[in-house]
Amino acid sequence: xMEFFNETYHTAxxxxxxxxCERKIHIGERYSYQAGKFEGEFFDRRYHIDCSMKMKxxxxxxxxxxxxxxxxEMRDWWYDTFCYNCKFLVENGGNCDSDMDKRIWCTRYxxxxxxxxx
Numbered sequence: 001x002m003e004f005f006n007e008t009y010h011t012a013x014x015x016x017x018x019x020x021c022e023r024k025i026h027i028g029e030r031y032s033y034q035a036g037k038f039e040g041e042f043f044d045r046r047y048h049i050d051c052s053m054k055m056k057x058x059x060x061x062x063x064x065x066x067x068x069x070x071x072x073e074m075r076d077w078w079y080d081t082f083c084y085n086c087k088f089l090v091e092n093g094g095n096c097d098s099d100m101d102k103r104i105w106c107t108r109y110x111x112x113x114x115x116x117x118x
Contacts, residue, residue, distance in 0.1 A: 001038070001039060002036060002037075002038050003036070003037040003038065003039075003040075004036050004037050005034065005035075005036035006034070006035050006036060007032055007033070007034045007052070008032075008033050009030055009031070009032055009033070009049070010030070010031060010033050011028060011029070011030055011031075012025050012026060012027050012028060012029050012030075012031055013027065014027060015027060016031065016046045017046070018031070018046060018047050018048045018051050019045040019046060019047060020047050020048070020051035020052075020054070020055065020071060020074075021048065021051050023048070025046060025048060029048075030049055031046050031047060031048060031049060032046065032047045032048075032049055032051075032052035033045075033046055034046075034047065034052075054074070054078070055074070058074050058077055058078075061077065061081065062077065
């Protein structure tokens with residue numbers, strides 16, 4: 001159970017690693033810094049703004065989750081939610097792994113695009 005949680009936005013003064021996609025957060029890039037306490041354990045993490053937004057989408061669609069998750073579960077959710085009708089999936093013969101980020105989502109997709117298409 002989440003005991004407390006805080007999210008702030010910063011501009012990187014040094015390089016960080018995004019916990020979600022494991023890519024670098026570059027100097028000068030805006031990022032989300034999250035800190036809190038979950039089941040008695042303190043945590044802090046940094047995410048690209050886009051990664052943070054994808055996580056929020058995941059939580060909105062999975063309100064019944066108990067609070068624990070893996071990034072692989074988020075990738076599966078992404079695939080099941082957005083990839084099924086995607087024009088790029090069809091163009092790639094049903095295999096978009098080459099267009100997918102390391103852990104989670106297609107970099108061509110932006111939430112709010114018409115028909116949930118990239």
